[in-house]
Amino acid sequence: MAEIIMGGVSIFLFKTGSRNQLNNNRKDGNFSAWYEQLFGMKLPHQDTVYDILSEIPEDELENIETDAISGLFEQKFLRKYRLLDKYYTVAIDATGVVSYDKPHCEHCLTKTSKKGKVTYYHYVLEAKLVTNDGHAISLAREWIDNPAGKYEKQDCERTAFVRLAQKLKKNIRVYRFASLRTACILTKTRLKSAKRMVGNLYLCCKTTH
Numbered sequence: 001m002a003e004i005i006m007g008g009v010s011i012f013l014f015k016t017g018s019r020n021q022l023n024n025n026r027k028d029g030n031f032s033a034w035y036e037q038l039f040g041m042k043l044p045h046q047d048t049v050y051d052i053l054s055e056i057p058e059d060e061l062e063n064i065e066t067d068a069i070s071g072l073f074e075q076k077f078l079r080k081y082r083l084l085d086k087y088y089t090v091a092i093d094a095t096g097v098v099s100y101d102k103p104h105c106e107h108c109l110t111k112t113s114k115k116g117k118v119t120y121y122h123y124v125l126e127a128k129l130v131t132n133d134g135h136a137i138s139l140a141r142e143w144i145d146n147p148a149g150k151y152e153k154q155d156c157e158r159t160a161f162v163r164l165a166q167k168l169k170k171n172i173r174v175y176r177f178a179s180l181r182t183a184c185i186l187t188k189t190r191l192k193s194a195k196r197m198v199g200n201l202y203l204c205c206k207t208t209h
């Protein structure tokens with residue numbers, strides 16, 4: 001399984017942009033030998049990676065990630081990155097993943113332009129531990145998705161943040177961290193509820209956008 005997950009991560013690691021490109025690299029004997037030497041495992045064909053990963057439920061993959069991250073915390077490997085020797089610094093922000101001109105699924109977010117054109121899209125809210133030497137380590141994420149069926153208000157970054165904070169507390173069990181947040185999602189009420197849920201959340205860094 002480690003080979004399959006590493007094979008999936010490799011697309012992003014090598015910035016190949018497509019599974020096909022990584023398969024082409026894989027045909028190069030030097031590339032494959034170098035990969036095996038570096039990671040201690042073989043690089044699988046990307047069709048195999050796709051076939052297996054697409055069958056695994058998302059929460060099971062997330063459990064693997066949580067176990068790996070929890071191990072780093074438990075081994076105190078990340079302690080040296082704490083702010084003021086006390087707080088883990090976590091950046092939380094949403095990013096667009098895909099958008100469509102036509103409905104893609106029953107959970108799509110939608111926006112309508114002034115001309116009446118409807119766009120269907122998906123956003124994810126991601127929490128990353130960031131370090132002063134430039135590392136960004138994913139801790140958890142929450143999809144910003146509409147519920148199936150009828151709803152009064154679309155899901156948004158603010159409500160997804162509450163779910164994400166609960167997930168961080170439950171899965172990662174990090175009670176002291178400083179949160180680098182976009183100012184737009186930090187209302188007084190949200191900050192209060194976030195403090196209640198995740199402990200000493202005290203730092204807000206306004207971003208440039």
Ligand SMILES: [Zn+2]
Nearest residue numbers: 104105107108
């Ligand atoms: Zn959709």
